[in-house]
Amino acid sequence: MKKYIILIIAFLFSALCLNVFAQTKQFPFEVLKTGNGNQSIIFIPGFASSGDVWNETRATFENQFTCYTLTMAGFAGRKPQPNASFENWKNGIASYIKENNIEKPILIGHSMGGGIALAIAADYPDLISKIVVVDALPCLAALSDPNFKSKMNNDCSSMVNQMTGMTNDQFYDMQKKTMPRLLADASKLDMVVDWSVKSDRTTFGQMYCDFYNIDLRERIAQIKCPTLILLESYFINLKPAIEDQYKNLKTANFQYATNGLHFIMYDDTAWYLEQLSTFLK
Template sequence: MNIKISIALIMCLINFYTPSLDTPTSYPFTVQISGQGDKSIIFIPGFASSGEVWKDTVKQFESNFTCHILTMAGFAGAAPQSPITFEHWKSQIANYIKNENIEGLILVGHSMGGGLAMAIAADYPELIEKIVIVDALPALMALTNPEFKSNNNLDCSEQVKHFQEMSNQQFYEMQKSSMPILMANVEMHDTVLGWSMASDRETFAKMYCDFSNTDLRSRLNRIECPTLVLLESYFVNFKPAIEEQYKELKTGQFRYANKGLHFIMYDDVDWYLNELNQFITAY
C-alpha cells in the first residue's frame, strides 16, 4: 500500500464556543450547547481534536436543533481524566444522553468520534435516531492489515512511555509532518496542530493505542438507525476493502468526497454540508 495513505491512516487516530453547560466530573468530556430545537445533535470530534472542529457545521443546524458539542477529556486543552479507554468514553456519552433525557438524537462523529458514534448506535440503539460517520472505519488497522484482530490483552505502556519521553519539539515536528497528509486546507493546519499540542500526552498515547486496537465490525449488524458515511476522496481507491468492513451495516448510505483528505469539513465544505443537511433534515 502507498506509504502516504498508510501514515495518514495511522495519524488520523491522532474553545471557540463559550460553555453553556458545566458537565459533571464523571463525564470524560466537556459539553458546549448551541442552538435550540426539539431534536438534538451530539457532535463528537476526532482524535486530539477540539469541539471547535464542528464550528461551521453547528452554524448550519443550530437554528433548528439543540447542538451538543463535545471535547473529549485530555484533548485540545480539556482536563485529562481516567480511565482513558474507548469503551469508557462510549458508555459515558451514552450515560450523558440518558441522564439529560435527550430525545430525537442524531450523532455526528469524525474519525475516532465516528467510531464512538458507531459503537453507541450499536450498543444503545434505543437512544439514537440517526448517525453520521465522517471519515471513519470500523477497524482502521484492518485497511492496511487484512489479518488484523483486536488484542484483548493489549499493553499500551511502551507507547505511553515513548510519547511521554518525546520533547515538545519532537512531538511538534511529528504532528506537523502529518498535517499535509490529513488536510489539504493549509489555512487550518496551525489550528489542528495546536489542538494536538494542547492535548495531554498520556491521554494522547493511551487513546492512540486503544483506538488502534478497536474493531467494531462485528457490532455493525446491531445498528438499527439510518446511517450516513462520508469518506474522503482518496478512499474511493479502497472501496472494495471499505465495503467489506461495512458489510454488516444494513442501514448505511455511503458517499465519497469530491476532493480533499481526512478533515472533510475543511477540505470539501460545500459537498460536506450539502450531504449532511440532506440526511439530517430528511424525515
C-alpha cells in the same frame, strides 16, 4: 416523635448526598450546548481535536437543532481524566444522553468520534435516531492488515511511554509533519496542530493505541438507525475493502468526497454540508 425526626434527618441527608453526587459527577468530556430545536445533535470530534472542529457545521444547523458539541478530556488543552479508553468514552456519552433525557439524538462523529458514534449506535441501538460517520472505519488497523485481530487486554504502555518521552519540540515536529497528510486546507493546519500539541500526552498515547485496537465490524450489525458514511476522496480507490468492513451495517449510505483529505469538513465543505443537510431532513 423522636423516631420521625430521625427519619426526616436521614431522608434529608440522603437527598443532600444525591444532590452533591449529581453536581460532581464527571463525564469524560466538556460540552457546549447551543440552539433550541426539538431534535438534538451531538457532535463528537476526532482524535486530539477540539470541539471547535464543528464550528462551521454547528453554525449551519443550530438554528434548527439543539446542538451538544463535545471536547474529550485530555484533548486540545482540556484537563485529562484517568482511565481514558474508547469503551469508557463511548459509555460516558451514552450515560450523558440518558441522564440529560436527550430524546433520540443524532450523532455526528469525525474520525475516532465516528468510531465512537458507531459503537454507541451498536451497543445502545434504541438510544439514537441517526448517525453520521465522517471518515472513519469500523476497524482502522484492518485497512492495512486484512488479518488483523483485536487483542484482549491490549497493553498501551509502550505507546504512552513513547509519547510522554518526546520533548515538546519533537512532538510538535511530528504533528507538523503528520497533519498535511490529513488536511489539505493550509489555512487550518496551525490550528489543528495546536490542538494536538495542547493535548495530554498520556491520553494521546493511550487513545491512539486503544483506538487502533478497536474492531467494530461484527458489532455494527446491531445498529438499527439510518447511517450516513462520508469518506474522503482517496477512499474511492479502496471502495471494495472499505465497504466490506461495513458489510454488516445494513443501514449504511456511502458517499465519497470529491476533494481533499481526512478533515472533510474543511477540505470539501460545500459537498459535506450538502450531504448533511439532505440526510438530516
